[in-house]
Amino acid sequence: MLERDGFRFDTGPSWYLMPRVFDHFFRLLGTSAEEQLDLRTLDPGYRVFREPEDPLQPDPPVTVPFGTAKVAETFEALEPGSASVLADYLASAAHATDMAEKHFLYNPFTRARSLTGREVLRDLPRLVPLLTRSLERHVAGRFRHPVLRQILGYPAVFLGTDPARAPAMYHLMSALDLDEGVQYPMGGFGELVTRIERLAEAQGVEIVRDAEVTRIITTGAQGRKRVTGVHWRDGDGAEHRETSDVVVSAADLHHTETVLLHPEAQSYPESWWERRVSGPGAVIVLLGVSGALPELSHHSLLFTRDWKENFSAIFGEDPRIPDPASIYVCRPSATDAGVAPAGHENLFVLVPVPAEPALGSGGADGAGDPAVERAADAAIDQIARWAGIPDLRERVVVRHTLGPADFARDYHSWRGGMLGPAHTLRQSAFLRPQNQSKRVAGLYYAGATTAPGVGVPMCLISAELVLKRIRGDHSAGPTAVPTPARTTERSR
Numbered sequence: 001m002l003e004r005d006g007f008r009f010d011t012g013p014s015w016y017l018m019p020r021v022f023d024h025f026f027r028l029l030g031t032s033a034e035e036q037l038d039l040r041t042l043d044p045g046y047r048v049f050r051e052p053e054d055p056l057q058p059d060p061p062v063t064v065p066f067g068t069a070k071v072a073e074t075f076e077a078l079e080p081g082s083a084s085v086l087a088d089y090l091a092s093a094a095h096a097t098d099m100a101e102k103h104f105l106y107n108p109f110t111r112a113r114s115l116t117g118r119e120v121l122r123d124l125p126r127l128v129p130l131l132t133r134s135l136e137r138h139v140a141g142r143f144r145h146p147v148l149r150q151i152l153g154y155p156a157v158f159l160g161t162d163p164a165r166a167p168a169m170y171h172l173m174s175a176l177d178l179d180e181g182v183q184y185p186m187g188g189f190g191e192l193v194t195r196i197e198r199l200a201e202a203q204g205v206e207i208v209r210d211a212e213v214t215r216i217i218t219t220g221a222q223g224r225k226r227v228t229g230v231h232w233r234d235g236d237g238a239e240h241r242e243t244s245d246v247v248v249s250a251a252d253l254h255h256t257e258t259v260l261l262h263p264e265a266q267s268y269p270e271s272w273w274e275r276r277v278s279g280p281g282a283v284i285v286l287l288g289v290s291g292a293l294p295e296l297s298h299h300s301l302l303f304t305r306d307w308k309e310n311f312s313a314i315f316g317e318d319p320r321i322p323d324p325a326s327i328y329v330c331r332p333s334a335t336d337a338g339v340a341p342a343g344h345e346n347l348f349v350l351v352p353v354p355a356e357p358a359l360g361s362g363g364a365d366g367a368g369d370p371a372v373e374r375a376a377d378a379a380i381d382q383i384a385r386w387a388g389i390p391d392l393r394e395r396v397v398v399r400h401t402l403g404p405a406d407f408a409r410d411y412h413s414w415r416g417g418m419l420g421p422a423h424t425l426r427q428s429a430f431l432r433p434q435n436q437s438k439r440v441a442g443l444y445y446a447g448a449t450t451a452p453g454v455g456v457p458m459c460l461i462s463a464e465l466v467l468k469r470i471r472g473d474h475s476a477g478p479t480a481v482p483t484p485a486r487t488t489e490r491s492r
């Protein structure tokens with residue numbers, strides 16, 4: 001979160017997807033998403049701008065409305081006959097989501113039989129092709145229109161990979177944005193964090209801010225190690241030691257393993273990471289803009305025509321910032337007046353780039369490193385041209401950028417990436433690092449770099465997986481909610 005001149009910028013997530021997961025999390029805390037958050041359903045869900053054929057003339061955007069029937073009409077208008085194909089596609093996506101929630105996402109994978117239940121075995125003929133085929137092939141076999149292919153393929157980027165490398169199983173993501181719809185918590189994701197923080201504090205949790213863990217302390221010989229606490233440094237530079245027989249690290253797993261632990265205590269040493277694939281890095285451009293920007297939806301996606309080239313710039317042999325880039329723009333001020341001063345708009349622009357800290361850091365008002373500021377300038381000009389806002393650059397009153405080096409420095413993120421290890425097949429489900437150290441008893445892991453993976457809903461599930469491990473609960477599905485939610489008014 002960054003506050004400047006009356007603008008309140010979220011610097012991270014902005015898509016509230018998988019509402020059931022959020023609600024389940026809140027219910028485990030004795031409340032509900034409805035009680036805690038003021039959720040608005042976005043209509044339209046988002047808008048897609050395609051790289052214009054004529055560089056001087058924007059192509060008309062494709063607006064993805066809220067509601068399955070209206071989405072089907074949009075598909076049909078672009079590709080006759082595609083509405084019925086979409087219906088099958090979304091039915092399959094909904095089924096895959098259901099199976100994932102019941103059997104895989106909340107599964108600590110501590111018992112093999114949790115994967116051999118009757119329902120999973122019965123579904124194998126359907127599941128196996130979804131694991132062995134790429135999302136790109138899955139989509140290309142069903143839809144011809146390039147924008148429709150992009151709409152169905154881009155969720156792979158949410159998972160830190162590209163549609164050619166993501167297993168088709170992740171077509172389930174389309175059940176979220178196209179079927180269930182996209183929501184926004186008023187106040188942004190910062191509000192979600194505040195709510196969780198308050199619930200924790202109400203239960204007696206002490207939250208120490210501006211603190212850096214410098215070491216996870218372990219004891220015992222090889223093979224019988226256990227955690228005994230952490231060393232940490234406060235904001236004034238004073239060193240502390242905290243004793244505990246349970247430590248949960250929600251920091252980037254590469255940092256936890258290779259920096260905070262002694263080599264003998266590492267389950268995932270540097271050599272392990274050398275054989276793994278990072279998700280993308282990001283150049284983020286936070287803009288305060290004077291006047292209204294009705295051309296942009298709350299969420300807008302700008303897709304290049306040569307998508308393959310775009311992904312190959314980010315993930316290929318010769319990593320570079322794509323130009324033009326496929327970028328994402330969030331305009332939360334479309335829904336939430338609290339994020340910008342009156343008469344202004346708040347824009348969050350995300351340019352996926354290689355996970356490479358050498359690309360540099362961002363800064364205020366153009367003071368970032370050259371590659372980051374160049375990418376920011378290019379993104380602003382691209383939005384101006386593709387969305388038909390010729391004076392966008394002149395209307396910018398606040399500008400702040402972030403680059404991969406900021407992610408590496410501020411969050412200790414592996415390779416300066418924004419999402420952690422990519423969700424390729426080899427780095428998903430039980431093949432992703434799980435939530436417990438293999439070498440140190442009492443040490444647990446949560447967050448996007450561990451299981452089940454990337455995205456806020458997954459991180460909430462990762463917390464539940466830690467709980468299951470501590471309790472010795474081997475069940476595959478969500479934990480039963482102990483008491484019904486209270487029905488008090490949402491407290492503000």
Ligand SMILES: Cc1cc2nc3c(=O)[nH]c(=O)nc-3n(C[C@H](O)[C@H](O)[C@H](O)COP(=O)(O)OP(=O)(O)OC[C@H]3O[C@@H](n4cnc5c(N)ncnc54)[C@H](O)[C@@H]3O)c2cc1C
Binds near residue numbers: 447
């Ligand atoms: C730009 C961006 C946009 C995204 N958009 C979406 C979206 O729209 N929807 C969605 O669901 N997901 C989105 N995601 C993904 C989602 O935000 C992440 O998966 C999730 O927030 C990761 O949470 P985490 O707790 O694992 O890590 P973090 O949120 O990074 O938290 C880890 C914390 O640990 C701290 N830390 C690290 N090392 C130490 C140490 N040694 N001592 C003390 N603290 C330490 C870090 O500073 C950090 O604050 C987005 C991510 C990014 C970067």
